[in-house]
Amino acid sequence: MPETSSTAAVPPLPPLAAQAERLIELGVHELAGIPADELRAFAANAGGEDSDALLAVHPDRVPASALAPLLRREDKPGFVVIDMPDVDSFAPVGIELPEAPLYLVTGLDRGDHMANWSPEEALPALTKEERTPLVLSEGIHWVLQQPAVLERNRCFMTIGSRLRKANGTLDARTPAIWISNGTGRDGRERRNAPKVGWCWWGNRHTWLGFGSATGRKH
Template identity: 80%
Template sequence: MPDISSPAPVTALPPLAAQAEHLIALGVHELAGIPADELRAFAAAAGYADSDTLLAVHPDRAPASALAPLLRHGGKPGFVVTDMSDADRFGPCDAELPDAPLYLITGLDRGDHMANWSPQEALPALAEQDRTPLLLTEGIHWVLQQPAILKRNRCFMTIGSRLRKANGALDARTPAIWISNGTGRDGHERRNAPKIGWCWWGNRHTWLGFASATNRRH
């Protein structure tokens, strides 16, 4: 297992007011059923205008399947892989969300220092560092606001989202966000597009870190 190093800081996110306006321009407020003025007011009242804080919409209001097409990379829209049609059923696991339609996420890290770890290895390590793994929708929000965070060979998993089966066991798939090579069922036309996919719980990938944060608050 690779050595654990301190999470590296990310470049500054836009101010929360600008993040709110971007979500409004994308129509996220409409799909979430949140008035634009309510979204603006939440951002204005948060008081974190100059810090690295991400504005997120609760996944119950804005699911991954609705957010994914809003992503852009290389001028191409994001998509969910065909064998993850149940993406919206991947709910919070080992991550506690505020009971509110809008909330804030602080201390974001892409988890590059955990590249080539398996999700099974990464989850307890994040807990030891008092970090919480990002949900799939949170990872999408991050890329929406800071597209440069998604780089080829520097993509990330969002293991705060897991799918629980009818028998209570967790599905072995773990969601991730990366850049399509345009091969297989993705289709050549999707080369370089942002891709919502999954990896097995026990597998390692050199090009996938584990996105996490220090805190969530309303």
């Protein structure tokens, strides 16, 4: 395995009630077809002010392509890279999401200690630790609720989402969320903006850890 980096402190999530209000403020509930009061009630019943968990909307209700532009960093909106037009076709693989429009993701970790690992190396290590990799929509929800989780040189992949080809094999791309340098096809105007992109399954990147959780519940 490659050398690992130390894990930096990741800011805690807001209380669930505040997370619900954040999603309502962004209009996520409308995109998902969920009444605002239903979202507030779920947050209250799921733990209210005391739960340190992420409130997520099922990706079947709101796809990554709709969530990414809601991200903000330095007043710049998030975006999906131009060569990932099939972003919404990336679906959970080896992961059972709750069969509910709203659910909680517990025990979030950015995976800084796995920076410079490849997805191929990281997945069995996460499995051994009894952790589950985040799917892309969960990673975006995390950054929506706590933008500070995305830092220069400390961003993360969401390898719970994969694209299955027509022949049944998995596409070699794996989704990730990081900060644009404003180079190439991103465009200079997008420098420092949150970016949903992809990396190869077998490649390592020093600035990317692996977002994971201890579990999901609804």
